[in-house]
Amino acid sequence: MGTLYIVGTPIGNLGDFSPRAIEILKTVDFIAAEDTRVTLKLLNHFEIRNTLISYHEHNAAARGPELLERLLNGENGAIVTDAGMPCISDPGEGLVALCHENEVEIATVPGPTAAMTALAASGLPTGKFLFEGFLPIKKGERDAALQAVSRLPHTLIFYEAPHRLRQTLAALLEGLGDRPITLCRELTKLHEEMQRTTLAAAVAEYTEREPRGEYVLIIAGAAVNDATAQIAGTGRGACAPPGWGRTISERRGQAGGQGNRLPQGRALPPGAGKRLIAHGYLLSIIIPKAPAPFRSGGLLCF
Numbered sequence: 317m318g319t320l321y322i323v324g325t326p327i328g329n330l331g332d333f334s335p336r337a338i339e340i341l342k343t344v345d346f347i348a349a350e351d352t353r354v355t356l357k358l359l360n361h362f363e364i365r366n367t368l369i370s371y372h373e374h375n376a377a378a379r380g381p382e383l384l385e386r387l388l389n390g391e392n393g394a395i396v397t398d399a400g401m402p403c404i405s406d407p408g409e410g411l412v413a414l415c416h417e418n419e420v421e422i423a424t425v426p427g428p429t430a431a432m433t434a435l436a437a438s439g440l441p442t443g444k445f446l447f448e449g450f451l452p453i454k455k456g457e458r459d460a461a462l463q464a465v466s467r468l469p470h471t472l473i474f475y476e477a478p479h480r481l482r483q484t485l486a487a488l489l490e491g492l493g494d495r496p497i498t499l500c501r502e503l504t505k506l507h508e509e510m511q512r513t514t515l516a517a518a519v520a521e522y523t524e525r526e527p528r529g530e531y532v533l534i535i536a537g538a539a540v541n542d543a544t545a546q547i548a549g550t551g552r553g554a555c556a557p558p559g560w561g562r563t564i565s566e567r568r569g570q571a572g573g574q575g576n577r578l579p580q581g582r583a584l585p586p587g588a589g590k591r592l593i594a595h596g597y598l599l600s601i602i603i604p605k606a607p608a609p610f611r612s613g614g615l616l617c618f
Contacts, residue, residue, distance in 0.1 A: 318345070318387040320415050321394040322408070324401045324427015325358060328504035337425045338362050345391040348383055348411065354398045371395065373407040380414050387420045394425075401429045405449035405475060430503055431473045434532035437510050438471075438498035441537070445471040451484060462491030469537040478527035485522060488535065489515040496536040502529040 321340050326332045341347060341364050348371035349355035355368060371379050387393055395408045402408035415422055431447050446465060451474060452458045465472060472492075476484045488497075494516040502508045507529065513521070515535070 317420060318390050318392045319421040319423050320387055320412070321392070321423050321425055322402050322412065323394045323396050323425040324429070325355075325396050325399060326504070327399045327428045327430050327433065328502065328508070330358075330361060332428050332504060333358075333362065334425065334427060337427060338364065340425050341366060341394055341396075343392075344394045346383075346386065346393045348379075348393060348395040348408075350397045350402075350406065350408070355396055371407065371411065376407045376410050380411050383411060384414050384418060384420065387415065388418065399430070401427055404429060404431065404447075428504065430475070430500075430530075430532050433503050434498070434500035434510075434534055435471070435473060437500065438534035439512055440471050440496060440498060440534050442471065444469065444537070445473060447473045450475050451487065453480075455487075458487055459491060462487065466492050467538045469540055471537050472533075472535040474533040474535070476531045476533060478529060478531070481527040481531055482519075482522050484533075485515065485519045488533070489519050492535065492538075495538075498534040500532040500534065501527075503532065505529075 321344060323337050323340055324334075325337070341359065341362075344366065346367045346369050347355065347359075348369050350370075350372050352368040352370050358364075359366065359368075369379070369383065371383065383393060395402045395411055397403075397406045397408060403412055412422060435442055435445060446468060448461070448465065452461055474484070474488075492515065494514055497513060497515050497518055499511045499513070499518060500509070511518075
């Protein structure tokens with residue numbers, strides 16, 4: 317049985333192509349590429365001579381089993397994308413899943429990734445982030461996607477093409493509200509640009525400015541207070557409905573148990589709402605840095 321190598325390729329600067337990646341592409345039996353024309357230019361630059369096979373979203377259903385059969389028969393293959401790491405917002409994930417299902421060995425040859433490159437340079441928090449890739453084109457689906465992440469405290473990462481940038485920025489402002497954003501374009505290329513601004517300012521600027529190049533949008537997450545308000549379904553300063561304290565106590569303590577809870581209507585200390593867990597009508601809160609009396613209580617007020 318052969319091995320499928322997931323090989324990262326440069327996102328712009330050819331100097332970022334690793335020696336190991338070059339060696340693997342020279343020695344495998346075939347290379348599955350998103351666009352063989354793009355990959356051929358890369359191979360020619362590094363004097364790599366090998367068999368290229370197209371593998372993209374339009375032929376993956378038929379081509380995947382063909383590639384799997386070659387791997388099962390002992391051939392080694394590599395999968396690449398036009399730029400960056402395969403399988404990240406890329407049809408290559410289907411082939412990798414197919415290999416796992418059939419116990420074909422997978423090996424990775426890491427390379428640049430636009431999302432992580434932009435995040436590192438954004439100046440926004442990197443401890444927690446959510447990669448969303450490209451937003452849906454249809455307005456209803458796009459609005460639903462933004463609503464789902466609008467109150468999360470994680471830094472958000474989106475990809476966008478130049479011809480859709482204006483529409484996407486307007487949708488982001490409407491769906492997320494005005495917040496900090498870093499627009500990264502043409503990463504590692506000659507005209508690389510990283511612009512730290514706000515969503516409202518970006519919408520205004522690109523009303524006049526013509527978008528050029530591929531963009532990565534890094535957007536600040538919501539404030540913690542916004543996240544707690546969304547999960548509880550109430551606004552800041554509102555209290556939980558009567559009986560929630562008893563419900564939490566009964567669910568936590570199980571049969572006959574008393575549980576631990578805050579008195580009805582008691583407010584949490586500032587900054588305490590670090591993480592909320594919703595289970596239907598039951599809400600509990602984890603407050604790792606709060607005073608001891610608050611650590612085991614139910615969420616009653618915030």
